[in-house]
Amino acid sequence: MINRFEVDETNKMIEQEKLDVRTITMGISLLDCIDSQLDKVNEKVYKKITSYAKDLVEVGHEIEVKYGIPIVNKRISVTPIALVGSAACKTAEDFVTLAKTLDQAAKEVKVNFIGGYSALVSKGMTQAEELLIRSIPQALACTDRVCSSVNVGSTKTGINMDAVKLMGEVIRETALATRERDSLGCAKLVVFCNAPDDNPFMAGAFHGVTEADAIINVGVSGPGVVKTALEEVRGQNFEVLCETIKKTAFKVTRVGQLVAQEASQKLGVPFGIVDLSLAPTPAVGDSVAEILEEIGLESVGAPGTTAALALLNDQVKKGGVMASSYVGGLSGAFIPVSEDQGMIDAVNRGALSIEKLEAMTCVCSVGLDMIAIPGDTTPDTLSGIIADEAAIGMINQKTTAVRLIPAIGKKAGDTVEFGGLLGYAPVMPVNPYSCAKFVNRGGRIPAPIHSFKN
Template identity: 80%
Template sequence: MINVLEVLETNKMIEQENLDVRTITLGISLIDCIDSDIKELNRKIYEKITKTAKNLVSVGNEIEQMYGIPVVNKRISVTPISLIGASACKTSEDFVRIAETLEKAALEVGVNFIGGYSALVSKGMTFADEKLIRSIPKALSTTSRVCSSVNVGTTKTGINMDAVKLLGEIILETAELTKEVDSLGCAKFVVFCNAPDDNPFMAGAFHGVTEADAIINVGVSGPGVVKKALEEVRGENFEILCETIKKTAFKVTRVGQLVAQEASKRLGIPFGIIDLSLAPTPAIGDSVAEILEEIGLEYAGAPGTTAALALLNDQVKKGGVMASSFVGGLSGAFIPVSEDQRMIDAAKVNAISLEKLEAMTCVCSVGLDMIAIPGSTKATTISGIIADEMAIGMINQKTTAVRLIPVIGKEVGEVAEFGGLLGYAPIMPVNQYSCDAFVNRGGRIPAPIHSFKN
């Protein structure tokens, strides 16, 4: 059992080292809302969300006050909307109406974001899938809290290159429609390979079809805590380094477990998983890149970076699974550029490049995350970058993702300002050589040979 004494042990982590519960995410199934009438569908969606989530924010605030643990975000994820809207939506505009309903419901219950404006198209696109994908630019440009994702590949099915090609165009269109705010709409959209059904972190959260009617998933973040712990063993060997990370991850996960169980009890909704992800913020001392530097690198991106990140990710997972029987989601280390001040610094001095970030994603939890690129980048180039990242996930049987932001009107050397937890980002250079003929082939990249297990 978890008790208050365990929380008291973490007071220093909370007060001095930026430990927080990054999100309590309430997953809600909308399958029982399906209707062939678009008006009736939207009514059911709004009523289901507002009824199920009516106490989410207040409970999160109560837990924060009770234990003194910052609960930064309260969020909702829903069943992929391409499935829910398939019967009623005949056009992309119909899907936009659902996005507006999600926005209205999110505002009503007071959550920061609502995720699940999503499609799962790793093997092919249905009529509804394509209509939803084509609606994404307008949906994200006319709402502020709706987040979207598309899963285009899995280890079992391969990569849907028709979807990859289309999404390069969709990302550029989204960037154009939100260019007045440095193409911020793209920060709310993720392309996945092997997307998990229980991820509580935005922008990629959705409520998988294998999940219960409603579920509580909690995401805990503590890069500052890990950094501080490693300062105590500076210069020690790798065995001591690894043990320190693992023990710290254990303590952090126990805090998340406490919050998840309390939220589950108060809301009367089953507990799902703890996602222990080292998710940085722009705040000084809350940086994954600082952990890498403490391990022994001058900057993130220096030789040894991929090995250091692999070590970090593995020990975080080992500590987490010892602390909770239900660790899930992504659980590891995020390496976004814009949300991590030391990653931003590394990009500014050219210590890190898009290609190095891609190499790092082979061993981290997500992928190319919150990377600002020139607004003049071609759609096919964006699609090529997505395909590379999806291939890493497919071959390595892991989740990978792409959240690129082509900032319209800005080029390499300039800065995009996103604000809040999203921070800011230098515009990073992109390889200018063409991949047009590759992207335009169409069809599907087959699943790898090691996917055939039964």
């Protein structure tokens, strides 16, 4: 059992080292909202979300006060809307009405974000799924709190290159549709391979069809806590280093489990998982890059960076699994550029490129995350970058993702500002050579041989 002593032990972490519960995310199934009439679908969706999540924000505040643990975001994830709207939506505009309904429901219950404007198309696309994907630019331009994700591949099915090509076009269109806000819409859009059903982190959260009617998932983060712990063992060997990370991850995960169980009890909704992901913020001292530099790198991007990140990710997972029987989601280390001051500094000093970030994604929790690129980047190049990341995920049997922001009107070396947890980002150059003939072949890259395990 978790006791109050374990929480008291984390007071220093909270007050001095920026430990926080990054999110309480309520997953809500909307499968029972499917209807052939669009008005009824919108009505059912709004009613179910506002009914189930009406107390979510208030309960989050109560837990914050009770334990003194900051809970940064309260969020909702829902069944992929491509499924929910499949019977009623005959045009892309029909799906946009559902996006507006999600946005209205999120505002009504006062959550920060709602995720699940999504389609799962790793092997092929239904007509409804294609319509939803084509509606994404408009949907993200006319809403404030809706987040979207598309899963284009998996280890079991291979990579749907038709969907990859389409997503390159959609990202470009989303950037254009939100150009007046530094293409902010792209910050709410993720392209996945091997997307998990229970991820509480935005923008990629959705409520998987294998989940219960409603669930509580909690995401915990504490890069500053890990960095401070490593400062105490500076210069010691890898055994000591790894043990320190594991023990710290254990303590952080226990905090997350306590919050998850408390929220579950108060809301009358089953506890799902704790996701321990070292997710940085723009705040100084809350950086994954600084952890890697504390491990021994002069700068993130130096030789040894991928090995250091692999070590960090693995020890975080090991510590988390020992702390809770229900660790899930992504769990590990995130390397978003715009949200991590240390990553931004490394880019600005010329130590970190997209190619090095891609290598790092082989061993981190997600992938190319919150990276601003020149606004004139072509859809084919965007699709090529997505395909590369999906291939890493497919071959390595892990989740990978792409969240790129083609900053319209900006070139390499410029800066884009997003604000809040999204921070700001230097615009990074991309390889100028074309992959158009590759991404335009059409069809599907088959699953790897090691996927056949039945």
